[in-house]
Amino acid sequence: MPLSTKIAIICSHAFKKRISSIAQNIENIQIEFYLYKHPSDAPTLLKQIKPCDALLFGGTLPYLYAQSSLATLPIPWNYLKQDEMTISTTLLSLIANKAISLPRLSIDVMHPKFVDHVLTEIEYTGTKPYVHPISITVPTDDVLKKHIALWEAQQIDFVITSIHSVFDELQLRNIPAMRMLDATSSIIQCLEETKTQSLLTKSESAKAVVGFLDIPENNRCADILQNITATTHATYKQIKANYFELYTTAGHLQNALEKEYFQHLSQQLDTPFRLAFGYGHSIYEAAENATQALKFAKPFEIYILDEQKNLLGPFPKSEGKLSLKTKDPYILQMAKQTSLSPLNISKIIQFSKERQSSQFTAQNLAEYLQVTRRTTERIIKKLVDHGYAKVVGEEMTHQQGRPRTIYELNFATY
Known part of the structure; x- marks a missing residue:
């Protein structure tokens, strides 16, 4: 189970x-x-x-x-989130059960435009209800006072509120009111x-990671190995003298990066070790990626090559962070649908934000992601297949060859 x-x-x-x-x-x-x-x-x-x-x-x-x-x-x-579904469900309940006309209603909402959208959808052309925006910059008491003022002026017969404490206060004052109704489906x-x-x-956190540690021959080899395996919660296998294969998880590696353990380790050790990690869909692929990443590592540097062939680092000098714990629901939903990593989607969003133009070619994106053209084309294909990007034209080159396809992202990036 x-x-x-x-x-x-x-x-x-x-x-x-x-x-x-x-x-x-x-x-x-x-x-x-x-x-x-x-x-x-x-x-x-x-x-x-x-x-x-x-x-x-x-x-x-x-x-x-x-x-x-x-x-x-x-x-x-x-x-x-409060949306049109929430507002339409609440208004339908009010009209069906209370027989209150909309002009005699006072309502507070996160986004007043949602009320307009609902009224437009049902082709309502009469006098609109009193609508009050709410936010963390608007004191709750101010919203409450607006409802009370309209009631005392006999301009309304009912209140719909999104704030439960406002509802409780209206009840104490015997002012007819109801809370906003979130649809069960929502x-x-x-x-x-x-x-x-x-x-x-x-x-993502449990994903297997393989690393390679290369230490110059000296009598501190055991100390360095112990420090690094403890930092990354790794087990190891000795490949040859002073060269070790490490096994850990993405979560443990991420934790070590976030807490700057490697930075402290580099400051404590005077032996110029080289260290690289690889992600992959299998242990073999992860080891291949770690081998490639180690080619870039200079003394006291750490590189990571992920399963999408994105090279990250050098750590701890790099300001870039390897984020495996993206919490944005929108990004996670895209990751699930496209089978791209949350990290790649976050990078694509950042790429869009930094460009002066909304249009781009595969070469533009490849240069930004620092991956091969073929890898980038696979990423773009997944975006296009799921409606997150679209083809908008072609760009003729000055040299002979195929024209380059021009794309636009087709999702919110702000």
Whole structure:
């Protein structure tokens, strides 16, 4: 039986009741709740989370309050987004059960344009409801006061709020109100996405890695070997005198890079060792990649060649980080669909951001990724096949030969 994915959820008391029943429809997940009275409590709750596999915020507001603290989180995270589905579900429930006309409604939402989109879709041409934007820069009390003012002026008959604490206060004042209703399908999809992120991250971290360590002959060989294997949690096999093959995982290697263990190690050791690691779809391929990477390594340098033939390094001098723990749900979803690594997709997004033009050739991307033209063409083909890139033209060269295909990325990169 597969192990359960343990998901920590930061949410309100009201959302806990709703998600508890829905989560029963998803196999192999465990839920642990961290409840707030106000979304601004999210950063504090973040520090209380016990070991788990993933984190989910029960709404956009708690996510925004905690956003600045998520960069150092060692697990993937996700949040339930408010969208047109949420708003249309809520308005349908209101009209069906309360018979409230839209002009007599006051509603607060993350993005007021979503309300306009829903009203446009249903071809509504009457007077629009009162719509108030919410964000972490708008105090909750200000939103509450707007609803109360409209009620006391007898301009509205009902309130829909996205903020649970506002709903509780309106109830105390006997002002008719309801909370925004997240569609069951949206909650299930969000839980499934969070589970998938965790499984993908674990898969990346558990990937086998082979390394080669080359140490000049001296009497400190045993000390260097012990230090490096301890740093990377590696086992080893001696190939010849002062030359060793190491076996570890991507997660252990990533941890050593993130915590700058290699930098401290280089400062402590005066013996100019060379070290390289390779990833691969098999141990053989990983060893081949490590052999290639070692050709680039100078004394005290570490290089990594991944399964896509991306050369990373030299560490610890390189400012570039090998990120195996991409938590962006969008990137992870693309990785799942295209079979490209999250690292490659992150690099492609960065490539797009740094270019002055939205159009590019395979050669442009190959130069940026520092991989062969053939490898780049395989990457682009996967993007095109899944609709994440498209052909927009051809570029004639001054020399004889085939014209070069021009591409554009077909997904959000900002």
